[in-house]
Each structure stands twice: as C-alpha cells, then as structure tokens.
Amino acid sequence: MVRPTMLQFTGIYYPFLAAFGVPANLLTIMILSRGNCGLSKCISVYMVAMATADLLVMIFNVIVYHICTYHFPHSFLSYTAVCKFIIYINCTSLYMSVWFTVLFTVDRFVAVCCQKFKTKYCRVRTAAAVITTLSVLIYFQSIPFLFAYKFERIINNIHWGCRPRSDFFTSPAGVGFSWMLSVLTTLFPFALILLFNCLTVRRILVASRARRGLRGHSSENQSDPEMENRRKSIILLFSVSGSVIALWLTPLVSFLTSGLTNTAHYRGDYKAPAYIATETGYMLIYLSSCTNTCIYAATQTKFREELKKVVKSPWTLILIFVKK
Secondary structure, eight states: OOOOHHHHHHHHHHHHHHHHHHHHHHHHHHHHHHTOSSOOHHHHHHHHHHHHHHHHIIIIIIIIIIIIHHHOTTSGGGBHHHHHHHHHHHHHHHHHHHHHHHHHHHHHHHHHHOHHHHHHHSSHHHHHHHHHHHHHHHHHHTGGGGGSEEOSEEETTEEEOOEEOHHHHTSHHHHHHHHHHHIIIIIHHHHHHHHHHHHHHHHHHHHHHHHHHHHTTOOTTSOOHHHHHHHHHHHHHHHHHHHHHHHHHHHHHHHHHHOOOOSTTOOSOTTOHHHHHHHHHHHHHHHHTTHHHHHHHHHOHHHHHHHHHHHHOHHHHHHHHHHO
C-alpha cells in the first residue's frame, strides 16, 4: 500500500530537521556560554534560554514524538502514560520557545528605552529569575494536557497509545482551555513582540537622528561605532522576532480554523485539507527552532567568527566547554 504523500514528505523532513537543529542549537548554547560574542551577559542569558528551548523542541517534539513514536509504534513510548507525558513536554517546549522570544524582546526594550530601570532589570540574576518563573508557570499551565488524552487500546491489561478525549475538547472547560492556549501561545506573545519592537525601534531612530544632529557637519565617510551598534541591534531584534512571527503565522491560522489538535496520532483522511494545513503548520513551527543559529551567524560578526573556529576545530570548543 502506497503511503500518503504528506506522510512520505514528513518521513524525510523531520529526520533532516533534527540532523540540523540539534547540533545547531548545541553549538549556539556552547558559543554563547563562552561569552566571546561581544554581547552583554544579560542578553546572552536570554539567547541561551531560547536555544535551550529550541533544543528541547528538536529532541522531544521532532525526534521522540514525530520520528521515534512513528517508526517504533510498539515500543515503550507507546505506553499511554509515557505518550501523555511526551505530549505534555512537547507543549511546554513550544510555549517556552515562544515566550523566551518575548522575554528577549522585552529585555531589548528595557535596555534601549528605560535607562533608569535598565540597571535593575538588565542583570543576569534578574534574567535567570524571570526565565525560571516563566518556565514554572508554563509547566503548570500545561497540566490539563495530561488529562486531555486517553488510551487507544488495552493489550494484556496495558494501556497503549494516545487519542484526544472528545469529552474534554468539546466541553466548555476544554474549549476554553484550547482558546486560552491559542491566545497565550500566539496572539498575546505576537502582540507583545510587535509592540515592544515598534517602541524600541522608534526610540533608536529618534536617538540616531539626535546623534547625527550633534555630530553636525562631520565627514559622511567617518564611521560611527555607536550608530553601527544600534543598526546591528535593530537587525538582530527584527530578525529573531520576525522569524518567529512569520513561521508561526500559518500554524496559528490552521489551528484556529481546523481545530485539529494532534497529527502524530491522526487516523483520518491524510489528504484532508485540515490535516495538510495543520501538519504544515507543525513543520513551520519546528523550523522556527532552527533559524536562530543562522540569524546569529548572519548578523553577529563575533558569533560568526566563533562558529568558524568550531567548524575548523570542533573538539577544542567542546573540551573548553566541558572544563568550564
């Protein structure tokens, strides 16, 4: 029997994505942790947190959920308890990936627009506390997922597989929970990202015009390190946040219109537009967990230099990182 086209494509797509995404995020974590990229310690903490969340997405959502459970349907991963836990971890990883981007955007806004508050907020200790608090809240928020799925069958008194509980997702509480997640995971974070980005860029542009006025009739060919740093800040900020919004936009629309909550254990028509749209959305979401490394390499000169060192002598960086 010929497999549906979408399943053939995802069978190729997810292994290639994992083969790139896992080492890319690991390299990002190691390079940023060394602190040789010319970035402040505070912003490095947020960028490491984003890379860690993206790495968790690659491991649990892509490798465990979409590769292992599909190719090994009768392994311990198919036990209902394990399956429900994997779904729970998948959701928390995705939510952290989005909200850590929001924290990164807020940190840049405070650093640029709130000079008095900057000394209190833009600190490593504050960043670690904010990231930890948000992570705990996300783990608590996702607890209902542990009760939203039930077993598919019973073999030798053991519950196997996972499928959505229709009584949960059709109940008022389940519908409210689904909409709450849609708002808290996409709509609200995207609104915050756009708001803080606009405010940050506006402040940078105003300060840049004022700086050009103060410099007066200086030579146009004379370089201005401060202006160059501001330009790079705008590029980095827009690249990271813009990538997340662009790649999450399609899945947001498909989730809200199709209502399909689970494609890995889907048993319906694989040619149905709702399934294709939702699966495409998942693929774009997981792709967003691989793009930051490319963005850093393209926009940050020192990060690119550190990356070249790793490519030329990978074991050197690994040994240095392990010693630390």
